[in-house]
Amino acid sequence: MFKVGFDNDAYLRMQSEKIQERIAKFGGKLYLEFGGKLFDDHHASRVLPGFKPDSKIKMLEKLKDKAEVVIAINASDIEKNKVRGDLGITYDMDVLRLIDAFRGYGLYVSSVVLTRYQGQASAVAYQKKLESLGLKVYRHYTIEGYPGNIPLVVSDDGYGKNEFVETTRELVVVTAPGPGSGKMAVCLSQIYHENKRGVKAGYAKFETFPIWNIALKHPVNLAYEAATADLNDVNMIDPFHLEAYGQTTINYNRDVEIFPVLNALFQRILGQSPYKSPTDMGVNMAGNCIIDDEAVCEAARQEIVRRYYNTKCQVRKGNAEPDQVYKLELLMEQAQVSVSARPVVEAAVKRAEETDGPAVAIELPDGSIVTGKTTQLLGACSTMLLNALKKMAKIPPSVNLLSPMVIEPIQNLKTGALGHANPRLHMDEVLEALSICALTDYNAKLALEKLPLFRNCEVHASVILAQVDLDIFRRLGVNLTMEPVYQTKKLYHR
Numbered sequence: 250m251f252k253v254g255f256d257n258d259a260y261l262r263m264q265s266e267k268i269q270e271r272i273a274k275f276g277g278k279l280y281l282e283f284g285g286k287l288f289d290d291h292h293a294s295r296v297l298p299g300f301k302p303d304s305k306i307k308m309l310e311k312l313k314d315k316a317e318v319v320i321a322i323n324a325s326d327i328e329k330n331k332v333r334g335d336l337g338i339t340y341d342m343d344v345l346r347l348i349d350a351f352r353g354y355g356l357y358v359s360s361v362v363l364t365r366y367q368g369q370a371s372a373v374a375y376q377k378k379l380e381s382l383g384l385k386v387y388r389h390y391t392i393e394g395y396p397g398n399i400p401l402v403v404s405d406d407g408y409g410k411n412e413f414v415e416t417t418r419e420l421v422v423v424t425a426p427g428p429g430s431g432k433m434a435v436c437l438s439q440i441y442h443e444n445k446r447g448v449k450a451g452y453a454k455f456e457t458f459p460i461w462n463i464a465l466k467h468p469v470n471l472a473y474e475a476a477t478a479d480l481n482d483v484n485m486i487d488p489f490h491l492e493a494y495g496q497t498t499i500n501y502n503r504d505v506e507i508f509p510v511l512n513a514l515f516q517r518i519l520g521q522s523p524y525k526s527p528t529d530m531g532v533n534m535a536g537n538c539i540i541d542d543e544a545v546c547e548a549a550r551q552e553i554v555r556r557y558y559n560t561k562c563q564v565r566k567g568n569a570e571p572d573q574v575y576k577l578e579l580l581m582e583q584a585q586v587s588v589s590a591r592p593v594v595e596a597a598v599k600r601a602e603e604t605d606g607p608a609v610a611i612e613l614p615d616g617s618i619v620t621g622k623t624t625q626l627l628g629a630c631s632t633m634l635l636n637a638l639k640k641m642a643k644i645p646p647s648v649n650l651l652s653p654m655v656i657e658p659i660q661n662l663k664t665g666a667l668g669h670a671n672p673r674l675h676m677d678e679v680l681e682a683l684s685i686c687a688l689t690d691y692n693a694k695l696a697l698e699k700l701p702l703f704r705n706c707e708v709h710a711s712v713i714l715a716q717v718d719l720d721i722f723r724r725l726g727v728n729l730t731m732e733p734v735y736q737t738k739k740l741y742h743r
């Protein structure tokens with residue numbers, strides 16, 4: 250059951266204040282590396298209940314008169330058609346989505362930087378496409394031995410070879426479609442060029458996880474490791490911060506490992522480094538806004554289990570390695586949680602065994618569990634959806650929200666004119682039919698009004714679901730897990 254554990258308003262206020270302090274520290278120009286998801290940080294909203302998925306962009310919206318956005322994309326990712334897993338779109342298309350989203354909040358997107366540019370044909374074509382859309386595009390090149398070859402990196406043949414990105418505002422947010430896009434390199438390259446021009450400029454990282462001022466093995470920090478199992482990120486005590494201040498803080502291995510190099514780069518560029526530790530570089534007030542640690546811990550443990558199931562499904566699809574599952578099992582042990590923490594798992598599996606077919610279970614806001622099985626008319630997700638709506642609307646189970654007379658014409662359309670092999674209705678089709686019925690049927694209208702209550706509910710399916718149902722679950726805001734098995738033994742699964 251959902252319980253608020255995080256003060257979102259305090260977070261927006263404190264994070265904004267810290268960014269403005271950092272701008273002032275560097276004399277009025279700050280390059281802010283913005284990792285993670287800006288518009289839809291559902292991981293943060295799941296492990297910090299009360300954190301709103303659009304909190305980061307709302308915070309930037311408060312600073313929009315001072316800020317501009319630069320988006321970095323790795324030219325190699327364009328060449329490889331790299332796909333953003335959660336959205337199913339390529340990185341180059343996601344750049345366009347990000348630009349539209351930023352503009353929708355009134356934020357100024359000044360340019361796009363093609364990082365690790367080596368004349369890739371697809372990158373050249375992409376630059377022409379962006380420029381035809383009225384966007385400024387800059388090229389940053391591959392530097393041999395980067396970042397360890399410091400004399401070359403901080404020279405006219407290193408950062409100096411990169412095109413200088415023209416910026417006009419005091420806060421430059423550097424973001425990207427995903428990891429490995431070169432955000433930090435863009436920031437440091439810009440500081441090098443700004444310094445050559447006599448302009449004081451600084452660098453900082455906007456961070457959420459790991460949270461530096463909670464315990465190393467706190468479930469929220471363990472959940473971050475679970476979310477980055479594919480990257481082999483490991484949380485660790487920041488040894489540089491401990492040495493400099495005698496204070497134990499938490500960072501992650503990549504930032505700790507790269508800090509000596511970054512420190513040397515800063516010294517070469519600025520004469521001295523502004524930071525004594527990787528923790529110093531971050532702007533992260535999330536830990537200060539936890540108001541119910543017990544609620545946050547429970548939410549984080551649930552997230553670790555969800556990541557475990559998701560990774561097992563990715564292994565089944567051939568998109569992940571078994572070692573990632575082993576790491577998640579270890580994290581579950583450290584967090585003292587097991588799959589039994591999700592009551593919907595047992596309910597869905599039991600229902601599937603009873604019916605000898607796919608089944609889905611949902612835990613409703615009141616803690617009750619409703620299941621759905623596959624029928625001749627409906628898929629298991631659709632059956633569960635209708636059963637849950639009836640339960641929340643207090644409609645008797647015997648009442649049909651959709652009669653066979655409504656369902657059959659849709660089935661005929663699917664298998665006839667549209668040529669689908671599966672006649673059963675998916676959730677999107679059920680919701681469309683229910684919306685039409687709601688015009689004349691009071692029960693259908695009452696049921697539809699309960700749809701917002703699905704947000705934050707826990708759901709488990711006994712099989713890997715079709716993409717159309719996954720999309721609806723995502724839009725409804727449920728927390729979904731699935732057993733790593735397919736409904737059929739076919740080799741091709743849509």
